[in-house]
Amino acid sequence: MDLAGRLRDLRIQAGLTKTALAKPRYTVSYVSQIEAGRRTPSSEAMAFFARQLGVSPNFLATGIPEGIEDELRYRLEVARTRLREADPAASRELAGQVLARAAEYDLEAIRSEASLVAAEALAEQGRLSEAIDAFEEVLERELPERERALAVVGLARAYRTAGDLMYASQVVESFLGESRRGPLDPSLLAELQSVLVSIYFERGDMVRAERAARHALAAVADVGSLELRARTYWYAARVLAEQKKWSDALEMSTRARMLMEELDDRQSVARLHNAYAFLCLEAEPPRLEEARHHLDRAEALLSGTSARGELAYIHEERGRVALLAKRPDEALEWAERGLAEASPDGLENARCLYLKGRALSALERGEEARQVLREAADRFGAQGARQQEASCWRELGEIEVARGDLEAAVDALRAGLAALDPNRTRA
Known part of the structure; x- marks a missing residue:
């Protein structure tokens, strides 16, 4: 009016x-x-x-009432807090209320921020298709640099979780490559590089993952939120673990966990306990009791939350513990529980299938194992997770060797090598 x-x-x-x-x-x-x-x-x-x-x-x-902007920004902070407390439904409802009031008074900046929080809440709820649409709608607005960078981070994470690793990396790389933009704030650069580390790691592109980790650590050295620093340390830990630098990896993971505990962010602390368990299982020799301890801590922190994807990850890691302890029956049960919690089209679903296939193979149920591992390989391949696809083919090759079908074993191993061919990726 x-x-x-x-x-x-x-x-x-x-x-x-x-x-x-x-x-x-x-x-x-x-x-x-x-x-x-x-x-x-x-x-x-x-x-x-x-x-x-x-x-x-x-x-x-x-036409804007006195104090309405301060009121809406306060309500938006409450919505962000609900998101950190693993209550995305409440966060989305609050963000929607702010969005409606901001639209009523044509407060475009607050509308954009509220839309971004609502998109992040959708992603946390596992409603990835809606979240992707919401992030892309946010990016169509005229945004300050900070909000635009955070929307790019959210969009890339949503595509990564949905399994489209190629496009997820392109979203970030395209933003970082924009020539019209000046230098980024170091905390935003660290956020973007950290997302790239996670994507490259899932794809098995360790050279790019290591380079992105170095950039992220350099950017976050003296600036950034505790949460961002913790996430950056964790992604660096994963890269170090892949390089078998276990002492350095565990040090980085411990730093990350301590920072998140300082923040008292239950869901993020749980993720870091999961991360520590992962590193314990990758160590030589595997540290099974320590891994169990961290998985117990993670599950306790997530009790009463709606973080089904996080629970799927815990079940998968418990299955890995069981396999390493030579208990394939138990590993199979954990794999089935993980599949029940995981999104049907996400990477965690493929990981649980891989665990299930390995458990079936250990139980000498070869035909079932072959079928499940092929399904896992197809899903990893469709999502650009090349290293994990190759792992499926390696397991299939070993099954064929045990059956005495050397021709099929060679075909499986060749498929694994093809999965690792860098020319298969667009990025």
Whole structure:
């Protein structure tokens, strides 16, 4: 609503005639011309009419109530807090309320921020298709650099979780490669590079993962939130673990966990206990009891939350513990529980299938194992997780060797080598 309509509506709501509004300083004609949109009142006239109407000059001029921006920003912070507390449903509801009020008063900056929080909440709920649409809608707006970078991070994470690793990396790389943009804030650069580390790691592209980890650690050295620093340390730990640098990897993982415990972010601390368990299982020799301890801590922290994807990861890691302890029956049970919790089209689903195939193979149920491992290989391949696809083919090759079918074994091993061919990736 423009000033003309607002002045007229407020006058009528106050029960004032044009004469009563104008007296004693202005004429009825002056008020009529303003209400007709033919005159713009001076600042002095605006202040006079606002007093007559019992509103602030700012509200009369803009239609925005006093303090509404502060109120909405506060409510948006509450929505962000709910997201950190693993309550994405409440976060999305609050963000939606802020979005509606911001739209009512045409507060574009707050609308953009609320849309971003709502998209992040959708992603945390596992509603990836809706989240991707929401992030892309946010990126179509005119955004400050910070919000644009955070939307890119959210979009890339959503594509990564959905399994499209190639496009996830392209989203970030394209943003970082924009020539029209100046230097990024170090904390945003660390966030973007950390996402790239996780994507490259899933793809098995360890050279790029290591390079991105170095960039992220350099950017976050003296700046950034505790949460960002923790996440960066964890991604660096995964790269170090892949290089068999176990002492350095565990040190980075411990730093990350301590930072998240300082923040008291239960879901993030649980993820880092999961991460520590992963590193314990990758160590030589595997540290099974320590891994169990961290998985117990992670599950306790997630009790009462809706983090099904995180629980699927815990079940998968418990299955790996069981396999290493030579208990394939138990590993198979954990794999089935993980599949029940995991998104049907995400990477965690493929990982649980891989665990199930290995457990079936250990139980000498070869035909079932072959079928499950082929399904896992197909899913990893479709999602660009080349290293994990190759692992499936290696397991299949070993099954064929045990069956005495050397030709099929060679075919499986060749398929594994083809999966690792860097020319298969667009990025």
